[in-house]
Amino acid sequence: MILIDHPYVSDFLIETIKNNNFPVVATKASKELITNNSLNWVSETEAVQKFKENPNQLIYSNSENVISWVENNLNFTNLPSKIEVFKNKIKFRELLKDVYPNYFFKGVKYEDLNTININNLKFPFIIKPSIGFFSLGVHKVDEPSEWTEILEKIHKEINHIKGFYPNEVLNTNNFIIEECIEGEEFAIDCYFNTNGEAVILNIMHHIFSSGKDVSDRIYSTSKEIIETNLPIIQPLVNTIGLKTDLKNFPIHIEVRIDKNGTIIPIEVNPMRFGGWCTTGDISWYAYGINSYKYFLEQKKPNWNEILKTKENKIYSLVLLDNNSGIEASNIESFNYEQLQKDFEKPLILRIIDFNKFPVFGFLFTETTKGNEIELTTILSSNLTKYITPKSNNVW
Template identity: 55%
Template sequence: MILLDYPYVSDFLKDTIVQNQFPVIATSEAIAIMEDRPANWISEQKAVAQIRQNPLLHLYTNSENSIAWIKQHLSDTSLPEKIETFKNKFRFRQLIQEAYPDYFFSAAQLSDLRKMDVSAFKFPFIIKPAIGFFSIAVHKVDKVEDWPEIVSKIEEQIKKTSNLYPQEVVSDTEFIIESYIKGEEYAFDCYFNEKGEPTILNVLHHVFMSEADVSDRVYTSSKAIIERLSPAIMEFLHLVGKKIDLRNFPLHIEIRETAPGKIIPIEVNPMRFGGWCTTADLTWFTYGINSYEYFFKSQKPDWEKVFKGRENKKYSLILLDNQSDVPQESIAYFNFDTLAKDFENPLHVRKVNMDKFGVFGFLFTETSEGNERELDEILHSDLKKYMVLK
């Protein structure tokens, strides 16, 4: 069954739910989100009873916001504990510590950051909410002199986002300080089936402008990326599966490749794929894989078939966020038509309410090898050329 919540549910996910008649838990949020679509509704009481009766029941959430419902209604099941193990980055580091004995991490409270003496820490390091989402309040600290300014930025960012996301999504108190992992960053969607066997649904390269960049502007998938990293990812998933019993359980995971074929996890997001229906929808627009159906039906991608005709293509998810000095109140609208013309083959344009969510939208696109310039340009763009001012 599916547990829907805000901030966003794509039309593709809604259509998938209706076409497959996947049971949807009839929360007030889900009813409003699905509008008049003919969903296969199941009452909250009945859903809770079924999950308690059958712990292996498939349950998918589109949003971190759903964690609060699970904690409230399923506190006597194993789900809240598993979610907390993954969502709390400090606890997750403890879970896998023996596999990465040289990796430094420590917990800290927001109220203690200003008075902390970080001079003895190994630089650079990363500080971020122990429970976090969407790169909110994530910072790389290069030297001790930067600490006061970064703490000020964290305090300001947490203040701005505290009303957007619940405590279960972004913690405004506890932070984790951990080693800066050198290497390229990747994200992937996967799930564990009823037998506890993992399946990879997609792997994307998270491209940054520089080492100091922590934004989410560009994620790119390709045949080469998936084939090269799948063995290391499967080894890591088997490690996690030995530590915690995961069955019929979806995950969105971020990693860094520290050396060829060697990866270290950054964070694990339970019960869902990429936020805002991004990475799961991307697999459909690019590879013809409906990740939601694959999870509920325990299907595995036939990658040889999927990659046929796509060997020399790159598929990207582009976050259209305002990184310019133009204040939101000065922008009349974002010109998506102009944006689409700057790409070889835009597959899907997703518009969202900038005033409400803080981003203009997302672009799913196909790029031929040799034409990566379009991806590099959008990565470094402040997007001013697409803003129409008032």
């Protein structure tokens, strides 16, 4: 069963639903996003009844906006409690406290940020909303002298992003301050099957332009990334599943792995793979893995076979977030044609209305090893080369 909600559903996911006759819940939001009446629509009442008859019903969502629907309609299942553990970063840290006893974290109310004693904190640290999404409101603080400036940025960002997402997805009332985890960052799509076994469907390297960068601009996957990190990541995923007794449950995990191979989770996003149909979709373009079908049909990737033909190729998800410093109201257009010309092999471009969301779109690419310059260039770009301002504005 699939729950669809805003802000976005991809054509690929819709086609997957249609071609496999997967039941999709006919909520108001799903009907707004999908106009195809030939899908296997089930009413909300029927969906709830299916869970009463079988609490282990498989369910996938494209968006965490459905969390309130789950809480309101499926409160007789264990889904709301599982979701809460993962969405609340403070509760998640408490869950793993015995696994990482020396890891520093602290919960702080938003209104108390101005009065917090900065001298009692361990530097460097990361501060972010305890219930968050899309790196919104996330900052790295290297030393006490930076605190005042970063606090001002947080206040400005919070005022800007209020209303973009429901409180269940992004809630800025509480923040978490936690020690900065050194190492490379990775994002993992996986699910736990009916026996509680963890099945990894994709591993992507989250690339940053600098130590201060906390954006989501580029995620890349390749044969090397999968083969090198699968043995390190699998045990942690197994531990998370055991700690929470997960079964029939998809998740998106972000972790850091240091130079010694030590792995520490950053966060876990429940009931879905990467947001905005990103990492779940790119698995198909990169490896021929339909992550949604694999979960709903309880299939496992044969990585040895899949990676045989993937030598010297890098598959990337490029998030075109508006980091230009130019307000959307001052932008006339974005040159998507020029953007694609700057890449060796664009696979698919998804255009987003930048007046509604602080994002121009998403680009999936295939890059030959040795040509990573196209990735490092877009990684540090403020995207102004693609932006045409409105005629009455100068910047």
